[in-house]
Amino acid sequence: MSVAVSGDGLPRQHARRTSISEATVARLPVYLRVLAGFADGGIATVSSEQLAVAAGVGPAKLRKDLSHLGSYGTRGVGYDVDYLIYQISRVLGLTQHYSVVIVGVGNLGHALAGYAGFGTRGFRVAALVDADPARVGETIAGLEVQHVDELETIVKEHEVSIGVIATPASAAQDVCDRLVACGVTSVLNFAPVVLNVPEQVDVRKVDLSIELQILAFHEQRKSLSAQAAR
Amino acid sequence: MSVAVSGDGLPRQHARRTSISEATVARLPVYLRVLAGFADGGIATVSSEQLAVAAGVGPAKLRKDLSHLGSYGTRGVGYDVDYLIYQISRVLGLTQHYSVVIVGVGNLGHALAGYAGFGTRGFRVAALVDADPARVGETIAGLEVQHVDELETIVKEHEVSIGVIATPASAAQDVCDRLVACGVTSVLNFAPVVLNVPEQVDVRKVDLSIELQILAFHEQRKSLSAQAAR
DNA sequence: GACCGTTTGTGAACTCGTGCACAAAGCGGT
DNA sequence: ACCGCTTTGTGCACGAGTTCACAAACGGTC
Structure with a gap:
């Protein structure tokens, strides 16, 4: 993975070496929390499968997310919990105050x-x-x-x-x-x-x-489809 | 439990025939609130442009969102505020309790x-x-x-x-x-x-x-790029 | 050291959402 | 009735995000 070479002289403020998508960033804190739980339980290593289930996402998505911040896993083994916690914390900027x-x-x-x-x-x-x-x-x-x-x-x-x-x-x-x-x-x-x-x-x-109204929409959808099935 | 685990490649997509996308549904409550403000101000008609600015989205996106729930606008004029409020409320299921x-x-x-x-x-x-x-x-x-x-x-x-x-x-x-x-x-x-x-x-x-951690990520990104520009 | 089962990292296909651009459609004035 | 101005609704292209599938990599075993 190469660091973005900025050939443009234009002072664009973002889209620089982001390389980490917004969707991924939104999930990293979840992984972090789940990992903290594993660490508390004394678990030293997790596979993408385990982590994915605990975080409520698919294993492929999880691996792709983690790959965006480097290759910190070991093939055939999984991820070292403590090390991964450190890396995610670093990427999220949680090492600062x-x-x-x-x-x-x-x-x-x-x-x-x-x-x-x-x-x-x-x-x-x-x-x-x-x-x-x-x-x-x-x-x-x-x-x-x-x-x-x-x-x-x-x-x-x-x-x-x-x-x-x-x-x-x-x-x-x-x-x-x-x-x-x-x-x-x-x-x-x-x-x-x-x-x-x-x-x-x-x-x-x-x-x-807003959250309530979104739930209301789905409630209605469910009650409507239940009615249609009758 | 009943959550999809390993092996079965079954996508747990709960949408059956939702003709309205999740992203649109999430924005409808915002439109509704903005429209309520217009109605309070005695405004009877709004253009997609006005509504879009007030809701913080692009005009095209707004029109596409509204088009998903029917053709309730008048070309050359805009949308009737009260009628649109009613239609969005209905679609969101807010006419029920x-x-x-x-x-x-x-x-x-x-x-x-x-x-x-x-x-x-x-x-x-x-x-x-x-x-x-x-x-x-x-x-x-x-x-x-x-x-x-x-x-x-x-x-x-x-x-x-x-x-x-x-x-x-x-x-x-x-x-x-x-x-x-x-x-x-x-x-x-x-x-x-x-x-x-x-x-x-x-x-x-x-x-x-999680929200805080996402903000932290962007804070870090901003401070890093400011540092790099120096 | 070679084999074997396991798991990562990632190219590639695919789905979903967004932005652009423009024709169709309405309104008001003449 | 026509014309010109305004605004909607939408086809299309594009980009972002997700899922699939598999080769490469690793530890353990013989």
Whole structure:
């Protein structure tokens, strides 16, 4: 596998040596979690078959995914669990540390602040902020809630790279703009709006309402086909 | 279990005659929300261009998506907002009512119970259950928390069709099995595990940890390419 | 060292989703 | 009734992602 030779002098911002597709990147964290489970169970080696079953994908897809980040398996044997964990962590960038700021400390913000997933694997919640003065000063999960006016200061001081938006829909775009303005380039959005951001900023959205509606569609499809079969 | 394992090359594709692709279905709720905003603003007609911008997709993709559910636009004019809302709602199955049970009333369960998105558009939270006896009896968002042992009774009585799993990872598969056993065919999973379910059951997962790790990957990619440009 | 069963890594075919470009279709003005 | 402007719906080409199938590679055994 050769490293991409950039012959174009054009300063295109992405599509450089990505070579790892978005679909693969979305699955790597799953593999990582499954592997961590194997490691805890004292298993030193896994085959693509075992890993695939545990991760809920096909063995071929799994092997192709892993092949995109190098040849780290041993033919006839499988993959060394610890080594694979290290490699995936490295590719995902989890060997670095990322500071996260959570904006909006409503029901959801509370839950997020207490979520253990943030603490693990290189993520650290640097601050919690809210626009409601009544909430400022409250301590949640060992952090004191600060006012949203402090946002710029906080981002600069803690070198925040990831912003989590857990505000009402009406405030989300404004908060997002402010985050982007002070240099945040990754946003995780829980508000039910489509955020408008410059090209270099990555936004991932988590939207319960949408998930429910997708499930509703399939529910209807199933009940319709059951009816048709009658 | 019944999940395809080694050898059998049977593709577990659950689509029978879905003339609407999964990718399109995932976008329809977004269109619906944007359209609702237009309707609130008193706008009666929108072009694919306007809708596309507001929904964050390309105009061609939007038109193709809408064409999959019929020809509901008028050439030279655009789409009637109210009529399109009705048609998308119908296709998504939102004209029916769905009962939801939320399992696990920790931080996240609390937030979900209070989430307004459940109340709207045909979804009703029928019950909240938890395994912790200390939590049983507590009232959240107007609902009394019941013990998880009541799960089967609740599902039968309220004709629950959608189960939301907000338990710790260790309990998720067990809860899921019980939901499936009493007839639930759609599951929204917040626990960080890969659920094993029979073919006819749809599972959608929401996983904060995975989203963060995907963002981390892109953060790293951006910082690396910035370094290379130097 | 050669053989054997196992498992990886990957070319190749195939499916699915996206973007382009344009003809068909409607509306309003003359 | 015609013309010109606007916008939809869609055929087509392209690219991304998935699955298949198999040769190459490896450890263990004789």
